[in-house]
Amino acid sequence: MPGRKKLVLEPEWCKGCGICVAFCPKNALELVGEKVRLKEDNECVLCGQCEERCPDYALYLEELEE
Amino acid sequence: MPSELIHKYMRIDHLPHIWCPGCGNGIIMRDVAVALEELIDDPEVNVSREKTVIVSGIGCSSRAAGYMDFNSIHTTHGRAIAFATGIKFAHPELEVIVLTGDGDCSAIGGNHLIHAARRNIGLTVITFNNDIYGMTGGQYSPTTPTGDRATTAPYGNYDRPFDIAQLAAGAGASFTARGSAYHTRETTELIKQGILHKGFSLIDVFSVCPTYYGRKNHKGGAVEMLQWQRDNMVPASRYYAMSEEKRREKILVGILTHNEYPEYTQEYAKLLEKVQTGK
Amino acid sequence: MQGNEACVEGAIAAGMRFYAGYPITPSTEIAEQCALRLPQVGGRFIQMEDELASMAAVLGASATGVKAMTATSGPGFSLKQENIGYGCLAEIPCVVVDVQRSGPSTGLPTSPSQGDYMQARWGTHGDHPVIALSPSSVQETYRLIIRAFNLSEKYRTPVIFLMDEIVGHMREGVTLPRPDELIINKRHISYHDGANKQCYAVPEGKFVPAMKAFGQGERYNITGLAHDVSGFPTNNNAVAGALYTRLMEKIGRNLDDIVRVEEYMMDDADTAVVCFGGTARAVMSAVEQARAEGMKVGMFRPITVWPFPEAQLRARLPGLKRVLMVEHNYGQMLLEVQRVAAERLPVGFLGRIDGTVIPPADILNKLREMEGRENAQ
Numbered sequence: 001m002p003g004r005k006k007l008v009l010e011p012e013w014c015k016g017c018g019i020c021v022a023f024c025p026k027n028a029l030e031l032v033g034e035k036v037r038l039k040e041d042n043e044c045v046l047c048g049q050c051e052e053r054c055p056d057y058a059l060y061l062e063e064l065e066e
Numbered sequence: 067m068p069s070e071l072i073h074k075y076m077r078i079d080h081l082p083h084i085w086c087p088g089c090g091n092g093i094i095m096r097d098v099a100v101a102l103e104e105l106i107d108d109p110e111v112n113v114s115r116e117k118t119v120i121v122s123g124i125g126c127s128s129r130a131a132g133y134m135d136f137n138s139i140h141t142t143h144g145r146a147i148a149f150a151t152g153i154k155f156a157h158p159e160l161e162v163i164v165l166t167g168d169g170d171c172s173a174i175g176g177n178h179l180i181h182a183a184r185r186n187i188g189l190t191v192i193t194f195n196n197d198i199y200g201m202t203g204g205q206y207s208p209t210t211p212t213g214d215r216a217t218t219a220p221y222g223n224y225d226r227p228f229d230i231a232q233l234a235a236g237a238g239a240s241f242t243a244r245g246s247a248y249h250t251r252e253t254t255e256l257i258k259q260g261i262l263h264k265g266f267s268l269i270d271v272f273s274v275c276p277t278y279y280g281r282k283n284h285k286g287g288a289v290e291m292l293q294w295q296r297d298n299m300v301p302a303s304r305y306y307a308m309s310e311e312k313r314r315e316k317i318l319v320g321i322l323t324h325n326e327y328p329e330y331t332q333e334y335a336k337l338l339e340k341v342q343t344g345k
Numbered sequence: 346m347q348g349n350e351a352c353v354e355g356a357i358a359a360g361m362r363f364y365a366g367y368p369i370t371p372s373t374e375i376a377e378q379c380a381l382r383l384p385q386v387g388g389r390f391i392q393m394e395d396e397l398a399s400m401a402a403v404l405g406a407s408a409t410g411v412k413a414m415t416a417t418s419g420p421g422f423s424l425k426q427e428n429i430g431y432g433c434l435a436e437i438p439c440v441v442v443d444v445q446r447s448g449p450s451t452g453l454p455t456s457p458s459q460g461d462y463m464q465a466r467w468g469t470h471g472d473h474p475v476i477a478l479s480p481s482s483v484q485e486t487y488r489l490i491i492r493a494f495n496l497s498e499k500y501r502t503p504v505i506f507l508m509d510e511i512v513g514h515m516r517e518g519v520t521l522p523r524p525d526e527l528i529i530n531k532r533h534i535s536y537h538d539g540a541n542k543q544c545y546a547v548p549e550g551k552f553v554p555a556m557k558a559f560g561q562g563e564r565y566n567i568t569g570l571a572h573d574v575s576g577f578p579t580n581n582n583a584v585a586g587a588l589y590t591r592l593m594e595k596i597g598r599n600l601d602d603i604v605r606v607e608e609y610m611m612d613d614a615d616t617a618v619v620c621f622g623g624t625a626r627a628v629m630s631a632v633e634q635a636r637a638e639g640m641k642v643g644m645f646r647p648i649t650v651w652p653f654p655e656a657q658l659r660a661r662l663p664g665l666k667r668v669l670m671v672e673h674n675y676g677q678m679l680l681e682v683q684r685v686a687a688e689r690l691p692v693g694f695l696g697r698i699d700g701t702v703i704p705p706a707d708i709l710n711k712l713r714e715m716e717g718r719e720n721a722q
Contacts (some may be wrong), residue, residue: 010068013081017088017276022289051069052250053292055092056082062070077540077566094609116562121405132566132577135540137559139402139408140568140578142431148398152405152413153559155391156363160409160560179400181394334389341384 004064006048011035013058020050020059028032075099075115077135079293084129088288090273091194095130097250097271098165098192101257102136111262115313118161121150123175126201127167127194127273144174147182150189158331161261164191168209169199172230178207179230179268180237186265187330192257193230193268196275204278215282235323241267242322247274249296249319252302256321265329272299272317346519348483348512349374349416352442353382354521355487356414359494360529362388362441363413365402367395367421370454371510372444375416386429396424400441401649404432404523407439408567410532410558412494416442419461420451422468430469431569432503433592436545436554438532440493444513447673447700456644456700457510459622462677465505472589474596476603477651481625483517489648495530496603500595501553507650507674511623511702540564546574552595563636596652605648606657610636614643615666619658619682621650625701628671631708642712653681662689667715669693671708691715 016034028042029050036059038044051060068078076099077239085091107115118138122128124143131138137160141149146164154162164171171179171193182189198216205217208228215222231242242262245253253271260267274291276279286289304321305313339345346354352375364379366372376392383390389406393399395419398460403413417425432439445461447453461468465477478493480486488504497504533555535541544565545554557563570578571585579585596603607625610632611617620628628644635642645661645668647654668686670679670693679694686692695711697703 006070008067013068014119015082017085017288019088019288019292023292052096053093053248055085055288056087056091057068057072057076057088057096058345060072062069077577079542115564117560119559129578132568135564137564137565139405139435139559140566141404141568142427145401145428146697147395148393148401149405149408151393151398152363152365152402152407153409155389155402156362156406157409158412177394178398181398305348313418334425338384338387340385 005066006064007038007044007046008060008062009038010058015056017055019053019055023049023053025049030033035060061065071099071103075103075135076133078131083133085126086277088274088276089126090196091127091130091251091273092275093247094192094194094253094271095133097254098163098257100254101261105258106259107259113161113261116165117159117219119153120163120165121146121153122165123167123170124201125167125170125199126196127165128170130165130194144170145187146170147175147178147191151178151182151187154187154189155331155334158188158335162189163261164189166191166193168193168195168197168230169207172208172228172233179234183234183237183239183268185330185341186238186240186327188264189266190257190260191268193196193270194273195270196273197202198275198279200275200278204282231268231322234268238321238327239268240265240325240327241255244317244319245269245271245274246295246299246319248292249299249301252319256291259321264332265327346483346516347374348486348508348515350378351483351486351519352416352490352506352508353378355490356440356494357382357386357388358524358527359491361412361414361494363411364388364404364415365391365399365406365413366392366415366417367393367399369418369421371446371513372416372442374626375442375444385577388614396421397428400425400428403439404428404437407437408559408720409539410561412498414442416444417684418444418446418454422461422464426468429503430471430473433469433473433580434569435567436501437503437567438497438501439503440490440497440502440506442508444508444510447698451452453700455510457623458700459509459624459671459673460677460698461507462650462672462674465507472593474502474507475651476500476502476596476649477507478648479507479622480512480652481622481646482512483515484519486512487519487521491527491529495528498530498532499553499605500599500615501532502596505651507622509623510667515623534558536565537563542575544574544576545572547591552591552598567593573579599654600652602685603649604652604654604657607646607648609644609646611643611645614641616640616642616669616715617645617661617665618642618669618671618708618712619678620671621647621678623674624671627703627705627708630705631712633681634705634709635712640712640716650678653678654686658682658685662686665690667691667693669695669711669715671695671703673697673703
């Protein structure tokens with residue numbers, strides 16, 4: 001199915017500022033040990049707001065291959 | 067592996083960048099990359115990576131040029147617009163984008179800002195405006211609001227601040243706009259319009275400096291500072307739907323001035339033709 | 346033709362097509378002539394808002410591959426220094442003309458001086474290499490500004506063209522060489538497309554990097570911070586040290602190519618009068634008069650004033666009994682001459698800082714005095 005996406009996290013690039021966590025409309029992210037991660041029961045809707053506001057490019061949406 | 071955008075348009079072996087956690091500059095630099103990617107990918111407009119030059123001065127903001135995988139030049143403090151003027155005037159077909167800060171472009175470089183605006187030379191200036199000198203540790207800048215604190219304003223700043231966009235517009239800039247680190251999509255769109263605009267364009271983007279400005283002024287961290295932008299800055303679509311009274315309490319995110327004045331290098335091309343053909 | 350005009354015509358012959366400047370006496374004719382002439386040859390002239398901006402615009406233009414020049418005088422030369430240093434470190438070719446005038450600060454704007462000799466060397470901060478050339482006639486101005494561009498392009502460094510009010514405002518007949526007689530250098534460019542992480546790398550034994558101009562398809566970063574071979578800033582002391590050393594050696598190991606002097610009646614001379622720039626007129630006249638009186642005097646004139654022609658002067662020392670330095674300042678090149686010669690010979694000095702020209706008679710008197718046969722009057 002073309003256009004399907006997934007959220008990719010790069011904890012190594014995360015500086016732990018918490019912007020993505022604060023502005024996630026679904027409250028799907030959390031910081032653990034100053035690194036971002038998806039909550040276990042996450043409700044991520046792939047809106048991409050975290051990617052747009054992450055100053056460190058530590059998370060992003062990626063198109064899934066066929 | 068970073069995202070395709072970052073991988074393609076930034077020098078990833080130098081990332082993560084040097085900016086502090088929560089610094090708005092990383093957000094704005096991404097907006098610039100997105101704007102350029104969309105223009106480069108758009109067959110309707112003539113923007114190419116090879117013909118794009120990124121120019122910066124000195125300060126936190128100006129480290130951005132080095133991270134962006136284009137022709138890039140990180141110049142001296144305040145002089146980015148003057149270098150950019152030389153680049154654009156020598157080769158008008160180049161798309162010249164200046165990444166600068168409030169101190170770089172409106173204090174030490176203020177003269178170059180107003181004269182480039184006056185000439186209406188086709189540069190796109192994007193200010194990463196964080197109200198503070200961050201690189202040197204938090205001294206007040208020309209955009210620090212009166213009363214706010216900085217390491218050189220321990221009792222509060224007694225200077226009056228500049229509005230950089232108004233300053234540029236007053237000097238003759240034909241396109242001025244305001245963006246913010248919070249309003250990424252609107253800001254990206256404004257940057258695109260600024261690049262496509264033929265004359266001098268300036269997009270004054272409010273950044274956030276949680277490390278120095280935020281901490282000194284009890285504005286909270288990056289999250290609280292971005293929340294302030296969300297609650298007090300309003301995109302044009304909503305701004306103009308508000309009553310005049312309400313608007314006075316808010317800051318517009320959008321175009322401030324947009325005029326079609328003659329562009330400097332195009333006028334010079336006419337002069338060249340006149341001199342060379344004798345007509 | 347006036348010296349300042351010859352400077353512009355020579356620069357255009359060298360391929361200069363971009364001028365950015367700010368009005369300042371006594372170099373203003375250079376800007377005016379560029380404003381008139383550059384559009385005629387498809388070049389670009391811009392009057393910038395200040396001296397700093399004109400230096401910056403010249404470097405920006407040069408980064409796009411255009412041969413670029415600016416001209417100024419003392420106060421403006423001071424203002425340009427930061428970006429001259431940028432050009433040295435970032436290795437951006439350009440020519441900076443300084444038509445020297447008298448005094449510190451605003452001084453005597455229309456009076457001759459050679460007081461910027463040391464500033465040409467040490468005006469910008471930090472250790473850096475400098476090439477500075479100084480013409481002594483209108484004819485030489487034309488040829489030497491071409492050489493200034495050639496050296497600038499070849500070594501990717503700003504070249505200072507140190508004129509003085511004497512030569513800048515002098516009018517004399519000039520024979521213009523045919524264009525095919527001129528040798529015109531172009532800068533080293535790479536054949537790289539796309540991102541180049543080695544843009545500042547040089548092969549073993551070479552000192553000048555090769556880069557395409559902006560907009561030609563090669564991508565790299567230019568910065569005024571210490572940088573690695575990719576042009577990206579570094580705090581690594583070893584990398585920074587290697588860069589700074591290469592910059593110094595780029596000039597220091599090519600002195601044979603860079604340094605030029607003029608020697609007049611030096612072959613049997615026991616006295617060398619050292620001078621540069623417009624001072625040479627009076628010195629030559631004094632040398633001739635001294636010869637007529639039986640003194641064995643010659644003129645040693647650095648054309649390349651930085652690096653100072655140390656080897657050339659040293660080679661002359663064994664035949665000499667004394668050296669006289671004549672310059673329109675309080676003793677600047679004198680320090681270089683003393684460094685080279687003072688251990689072996691007496692070094693006399695004749696300078697002037699009141700904004701008037703040293704006449705040949707004063708030089709002659711000084712020569713007589715030095716030879717201990719002062720019998721004037």
